[in-house]
Amino acid sequence: MTINERVKHFRKDVLHISQTEFAVSLGMKQTGVSYMERDGSTVTDQTIKAICLLYNVNEEWLRTGSGEMYIQPDTFSxxxxxxxxxxxxxxxxxxxxxxxxxxxxxxxxxxxxxxxxxxxxxxxxxxxxxxxxxxxxxxxxxxxxxxxxxxxxx
Known part of the structure; x- marks a missing residue:
């Protein structure tokens, strides 16, 4: 799965929101979301950071697909x-x-x-x-x- 596919999967299958809703949450236009969900399109570092910060997404997962989708909270023993x-x-x-x-x-x-x-x-x-x-x-x-x-x- 490419980064573009992961962004689309996260928005559509995990969050269950439209491109417009996702765009508004990230402070961008719907066309920007449409573009970054297309295979081979560039997803900027700024957008990656915004998605990770806003939705508690693991940056490594978003960029490469490795690791857990969400950042795991620190545990206390x-x-x-x-x-x-x-x-x-x-x-x-x-x-x-x-x-x-x-x-x-x-x-x-x-x-x-x-x-x-x-x-x-x-x-x-x-x-x-x-x-x-x-x-x-x-x-x-x-x-x-x-x-x-x-x-x-x-």
């Missing part, structure tokens, strides 16, 4: 995330078990911990201070250390 943070197998199981709880029980547990943490911090505000300089730096936004004009820090 709780297991991978927790492992990347150095969690143990037990910690991972605790997190999974928490999410298996009834939503009402989870809400109650979260409220319980909120109250306890607020009470603890109110009693001892030093609990909010990190244990080491690295953790403190991680909490602070980066400081712009660009050059200071007219001075020599040396």
């Amino acid at each position: 709780l297991d991978d995330f927790v492992k990347s943070k150095g969690a143990t197998g037990l910690e991972l199981e605790i997190i999974k078990t928490y999410f298996e709880l009834d939503p009402e029980i989870r809400r109650t547990a979260v409220e319980f911990f909120k109250r306890r943490l607020v009470a603890a911090v109110t009693a001892d505000p030093a609990l909010l201070v990190p244990d080491n300089p690295e953790d403190l730096e991680a909490q602070c936004p980066p400081v712009d250390t660009g050059s200071v004009s007219g001075t020599d820090a040396g």
Whole structure:
């Protein structure tokens, strides 16, 4: 299938819209769509980008026919995330078990911990201070250390 055939297939068989409707969505005239659907006609990079952006189409599929028609959304793996943070197998199981709880029980547990943490911090505000300089730096936004004009820090 050529790029021209893929454009036509996408418009006609996937979107089920007319050339005029497709043209309007892309900000062009119906004759432009008719032209690009003809075998051997040029489909501009700008039009390819517009189709991909507007309809979440995989550019590689549109250009060459390889890969999936639509861009696949990024997936999130709780297991991978927790492992990347150095969690143990037990910690991972605790997190999974928490999410298996009834939503009402989870809400109650979260409220319980909120109250306890607020009470603890109110009693001892030093609990909010990190244990080491690295953790403190991680909490602070980066400081712009660009050059200071007219001075020599040396």
